[in-house]
Amino acid sequence: MSERVTANRADGLITLGAADALWAGLTADSAVPTASAAFTRCPARAQAGYVLLGGRVVATVTAGGGRCSVPEAEVRRAATELNSVEMDRRDLVRIGPFRDGAQREHHEETPLRWRRRIARELQERDDPERADGRLCHLAGIDWQRILVEQTRDGAQRTWWLPRAVVRLLDVAEHTETRWLRAARTRQARATVAEPPSPHRQARTVDAPQTTSPDRPAVPLRPYNEELKGHLYSVLSRKPGTSRKVAGWACAVCRTAPAAVLDHCHEHGYVRAPLCHSCNTQERPDHLYSNHIRVADHYRRLFHTHTAQWLRHWHRCPGCRARTTLPLPHLAAWTAHTACRSLRPTHRDPRSSRGRKPCGALRVSWTGSHHAPGSCRFTVAVDLCPSGEHRVLAHVPYREAAERFRTWLAETVPAVAAEAGPDRLDDLPTQIRPVIADTSSEGQALF
Template sequence: MSERVIPGRRGGLIILGAADALWAGLTAGSAVPAASAAFTCSPANARAGYVLLGGRVVATVKASGGQWSVPEIEVRRAAAELNAVEMDRQDLVRIGPFRSAQKQNEKTPLRWRQRITRELQELGDPERAARREGGRPHHLAGIDWRRIVVEQTRDRTARTWWLPRAVVRLLDVAEHTETQWLQAARTRQESAAVTEPPSHHRQAQAADGRQTTSPDCPTAPLRPYNEELQGHLYSVLSRKPGISRKVAGWTCAICRTAPAAVLDHCHEHGYVRAPVCHSCNTQERPDHLYSNDIRVANHYTRLFHTHTADWLHHWHRCPGCRTRTTLPLPHLAAWTAHIACRSLRPTHRDPRGSRARNPCGVLRVSWTGSHSAPNSCLLTVAVDFCPSGEHRVLARVPYREAAKRFGTWLAETAPAVAAAAGPDRLDGLPTRFRPVIADTSSEGLALF
């Protein structure tokens, strides 16, 4: 294939306008939509010394003529990495808005969740939208996220925004890479200030004598998680100085590709499970968890079918769940609806006239009961949003029966995980569990 001539190329460097054209041309067939102005539109800022393209940092160079340029080879590498990303548009992750603001990495200017939430909120305010740089298109790390964002509404009032999981992971990697790059650049500048006289202005130069504001700052490689935090209580570990920096040095313990961002922990027993990325943490978190009920979303298909063994192993990193050979109550409730009661779920004919039948509505599980009344904890599996207007109860399952069913299914589905569980494996389990759900008898006790 003949290579297209790039205007403005000189000595391996191309000006930003030419870099925009090259990036758009190389990524035209990418599953992840790329931005057409990745180098010249906000939030790209060549004067900062770099531009983010996917998970890669591309250093910028200021030539003697005053024009900013970038190495062509780095643009091509970033495009090849983006083209290799596979994206499932149906596998979505909620990115906001949330009731409480999610913690953002303040060390990186990207802060992509905060940027997206702010821009989407401004769409409903014409005056604020008009003030945004004359309506210029915006992107994140060279990705045109507006072409793939999904808005969902509930009760015609509450809006939520979603992105494909592959894009969420890619933006998390970009944020991590930017943080590492900036830290390395800062370290080099501090060491230079110590070793060189104050009057000596330090400048890095390209091979042809042009000056660059971007030193070659390698990022530290991520290390795999090897159960280093096993048995630690989250309430203790989360207060230790430097724990956030330590977590960011691991790869996600579940997907093993993206950088870890948070410590996933069992809310019922208080134990740390493992460091995970934002994407996997979103997938693990129950959808629409309220005080005593949970809506069983589609992502449970992945948790209990396609990646079952990995997720069961992750949940049983908590000594409490492993010893009891069960799951935390919200997950056990979701499992009961999704696996044990799926045959009870009614179906409806496809309205388009085909012979296929669609599952009825959305499953929801609620629970009631008291620890002071043995065997009183009861899971009620029901159907919401039935197309025919019905809202029927499918089953009422006692907690202990649900836990017993799960134990049987666990032994058949993931025998290695089941073999590592059981009441003889206490692992320092506390005698008193941490209650997670308010007791309906108003006596302040847990449901178990």
């Protein structure tokens, strides 16, 4: 492959065909599956002046005769970045279908719109008229090889991708938006400075030194509690809020661009802007109104990244003042952490320990968000192989809240020290009512 690339090289530039082969070869062992035609097959935009590879924009150069080339060094750099991505195929994020998904993306400035593209492809893939026009990749990623489809109740079909890929595609979409804004700005300045010229415009669009994603037009701003104490019901109705949110980095992972405002449904306060990946990771897995499936992702929330997530949840003044969590999160914590010792295990010859947890853990509650103190949690096991296990525990809300305070003080003393009414200057004088989820696709969190 190196000989083929060298033969097409001119001042560090290689043809699109050679770039396809180079990209496929360099990423052959990547955890994220890639496409072999990343530069020459839809939706690559080489003629528009760039190609997306993972989270990086590779600028194209148009030579005589309209043939496009790309810098070999940029292709290698993009491959190195993608090869460093670790992917857990079991850590999935739902990407659709959602209600009003097309309306939500109507105002987006990026042509990638990867959620919309995947939805259209999956909804029409059985149409014989589209057999030759199927999407092969997105940002050089062969998403069809890692897509997971699930069906609930024998009717509703849902689509899932590994979290690492969702985050990578979100970054790619954000990078492309910044690239296009910068290109339009340069073209506008060139038009004012001199009469428009096709050659001048081509040089402006194809200049790699000014279009690298390492130099975004407007760098992401770190979130510094600018929305502290604001009500989601007020901010969500203000014009320009979405554009302002997109300018922040995610307040949890601090790398991906923010996309939504996470808020507390119990008290109505904004917590922080989050990317789609972190937003979905925190979201309780509701089976139906008052039931939660306690899945594997709670291990990150309550074990490996405990301090990070608890500090995020306590951005809500109401939760911080009462040293607790919103009702669904407290229910999940009770089942996953406080009642862990009650969950039966079964023999598992494939496990090094010889035992595995019984069935699927579930927690439900009676009552409502308006009066959480009167609720009672019921921790149960579903789908037990032997069928003898059902309800594991009944825990009153007040007992669960007291267990959580004790656990918080022992596990994350720094977060516990900032909680409580005697340590809060911004304690709300009145508990806010539950705020309805007005965000698109039901992506907002409790």
